[in-house]
Amino acid sequence: MAVASQIVTSLLQGNQRAVAKAITHVEDGTSEAEKITALLYPHTGKAQVIGITGSGGVGKSTLIEKLVRELRRGGKTVGVIAVDPTSPFSGGAFLGDRIRMQDLSTDEGVFIRSMATRNNPGGLARATMDTVRILDASGKDIILIETVGAGQSEVDIIKIAPTVVVVLAPGFGDAIQTIKAGIMEIGDIFVINKADRESADKAVINIRAMLQLGTQRGKWIPPIVKTTATTGAGVSELLEKIGEHREYLSKGEASQRQRRIVREELEEAIKRKTAEHILTALQKEGELDNLISKLLSKEIDPMSAAEEALNRILTRSKRR
Amino acid sequence: MAVASQIVTSLLQGNQRAVAKAITHVEDGTSEAEKITALLYPHTGKAQVIGITGSGGVGKSTLIEKLVRELRRGGKTVGVIAVDPTSPFSGGAFLGDRIRMQDLSTDEGVFIRSMATRNNPGGLARATMDTVRILDASGKDIILIETVGAGQSEVDIIKIAPTVVVVLAPGFGDAIQTIKAGIMEIGDIFVINKADRESADKAVINIRAMLQLGTQRGKWIPPIVKTTATTGAGVSELLEKIGEHREYLSKGEASQRQRRIVREELEEAIKRKTAEHILTALQKEGELDNLISKLLSKEIDPMSAAEEALNRILTRSKRR
Numbered sequence A, B: 001m002a003v004a005s006q007i008v009t010s011l012l013q014g015n016q017r018a019v020a021k022a023i024t025h026v027e028d029g030t031s032e033a034e035k036i037t038a039l040l041y042p043h044t045g046k047a048q049v050i051g052i053t054g055s056g057g058v059g060k061s062t063l064i065e066k067l068v069r070e071l072r073r074g075g076k077t078v079g080v081i082a083v084d085p086t087s088p089f090s091g092g093a094f095l096g097d098r099i100r101m102q103d104l105s106t107d108e109g110v111f112i113r114s115m116a117t118r119n120n121p122g123g124l125a126r127a128t129m130d131t132v133r134i135l136d137a138s139g140k141d142i143i144l145i146e147t148v149g150a151g152q153s154e155v156d157i158i159k160i161a162p163t164v165v166v167v168l169a170p171g172f173g174d175a176i177q178t179i180k181a182g183i184m185e186i187g188d189i190f191v192i193n194k195a196d197r198e199s200a201d202k203a204v205i206n207i208r209a210m211l212q213l214g215t216q217r218g219k220w221i222p223p224i225v226k227t228t229a230t231t232g233a234g235v236s237e238l239l240e241k242i243g244e245h246r247e248y249l250s251k252g253e254a255s256q257r258q259r260r261i262v263r264e265e266l267e268e269a270i271k272r273k274t275a276e277h278i279l280t281a282l283q284k285e286g287e288l289d290n291l292i293s294k295l296l297s298k299e300i301d302p303m304s305a306a307e308e309a310l311n312r313i314l315t316r317s318k319r320r
Helices: A002-012 A016-028 A031-043 A060-073 A095-105 A124-137 A176-180 A200-213 A235-284 A287-296 A302-319 B002-012 B016-028 B031-043 B060-073 B095-105 B124-137 B176-180 B200-213 B235-284 B287-296 B302-319
Strands: A048-053 A078-082 A110-114 A142-147 A163-168 A189-192 A224-226 B048-053 B078-082 B110-114 B142-147 B163-168 B189-192 B224-226
Touching: A002 A016, A002 A031, A002 A124, A016 A031, A016 A110, A016 A124, A031 A124, A031 B302, A048 A060, A048 A235, A060 A078, A060 A095, A060 A142, A060 A235, A078 A124, A095 A110, A124 A142, A124 A235, A163 A235, A189 A200, A189 A235, A200 A224, A224 A235, A235 A287, A235 A302, A235 B235, A235 B287, A235 B302, A287 A302, A287 B235, A302 B031, A302 B235, A302 B302, B002 B016, B002 B031, B002 B124, B016 B031, B016 B110, B016 B124, B031 B124, B048 B060, B048 B235, B060 B078, B060 B095, B060 B142, B060 B235, B078 B124, B095 B110, B124 B142, B124 B235, B163 B235, B189 B200, B189 B235, B200 B224, B224 B235, B235 B287, B235 B302, B287 B302
Parallel strands: A048 A142, A048 A163, A078 A110, A078 A142, A163 A189, A189 A224, B048 B142, B048 B163, B078 B110, B078 B142, B163 B189, B189 B224
Antiparallel strands: none
16 A cells, blocks of 8 residues: 555645656556555546547647646646647657647646556556546646547547547538547537638538537537637637636536546446456356357357356355 | 347348348447347358558558459458548548449448447447458458557457558658557558658668567568559558468467457456446446445545445345
């Protein structure tokens, strides 16, 4: 317990190194990770968590950079989580981008982290959720999460962020895949970036039409904001809308959405815990190899094998 | 049972409409889906399953188109599954691409399907795996799966395809993110597409150097094939290498890899079955809402809640 509680005590005081350590634990899925997240859980729930999503090339990263600078001017502390592998925040971008962002990373009021999952495949969504909690508990006022697309990617931003900003570029609004990927359904706020391009107004009209076709969730009508991230135009209006959405959420809608997010997470946790429990039990009895062999020889199919495994555990615990 | 067994009987005879119906069931996660996959499971394992992965814009779809044509000339039947949302096979591409591919979709020996998950979020990986099985059981000799990237996306191709082809374009080999995304570790065969560009040879050298740095899995040394998908150059050489990899797999390495794939799938199935079982039980007792409220008030953290839920079920089944 010592390691986990030391890290948590320190990160609750806002210590950046402790924050970084905690994130590494959740990324690597170490044995301390679970203790850390359990310890800091009661200290979470204060930050506003905002997902910034959109395809590559629409200018999400530059927009986030400008949002961070504007928030800092207003005295807010900010956490940035880059799940988009092509984000300059992840280091996987042009040198120029990285140099431009360097002064942000030396600001004590900003914590930037890109998520990697090499050591913990499949755990990206959970690691991202845990990182949000860590930044929240460490006292960051606003947490921005940069992801690519929706539904198709491992990190489903709507399961993590109560406010989702969808960033589009002019011309993109016409594309069929926008609707297909379900991106229209997840946005609380839409941004047409690169609004200096001439087709920007057409894009706004297209998006509005699509929004009217879709089903409305609650009473919130998603606003459409035009920005030019490179110059910073429209960024303060976007922040205003983000603030309005927070206010809207605080008036009741939040609880429903928060309930759904928490339920999803509980479901995930149950899946993990139970699978761990069952697999360990099966392995101990040598039954796992047996089941795998039966699957390979097509004697049984995976779902029936899973059912057999579950019944085995339930029966066994009865006999205990 | 009637619906499922009718579909399966028909698809085992190679009926394309039954194949399409079965895929829709697994995509939508209907109650028939599980029966269908259980019924056809004994008839699977004959097809060679090949993952074709790489970033957007490297020319995966055109390469697949050429592979399909070449395979058809050799008398092989082919299934194509597009998980990449920007693939022309998914309909989300330029009109020209779609027209070019139209004659493929009217060929009885080819079945093309893009995966959608609007009705079944989070189920993309499972639906893809089930679709592979459906195409396999329906008698397709070769199944090609088109995905984007690795690790970061919901469909981890290495968990589905015993042969993984990584497609790169010249210039891409230098990028840091290639290594970061772990794409080098999953390739059994590397393709430098757009090999008519002058930097193609440099890309081959870069890839070879990176491969030598990495850890080698087994005795297979991943070949690097240069292709120009637009003209078809290099496509038959790629098919040769794919054949060689199949031969290699058949000499023992396969069983290990197949075991790992089957084990992963069993694990997934157990997670799903158990979570279903536990959540239903909790809901019935009204305990689910109780747990969610405790999570919202931060009385408990998700992993501890999951542990509590698991223990509850194990204890209850003891008392049964």
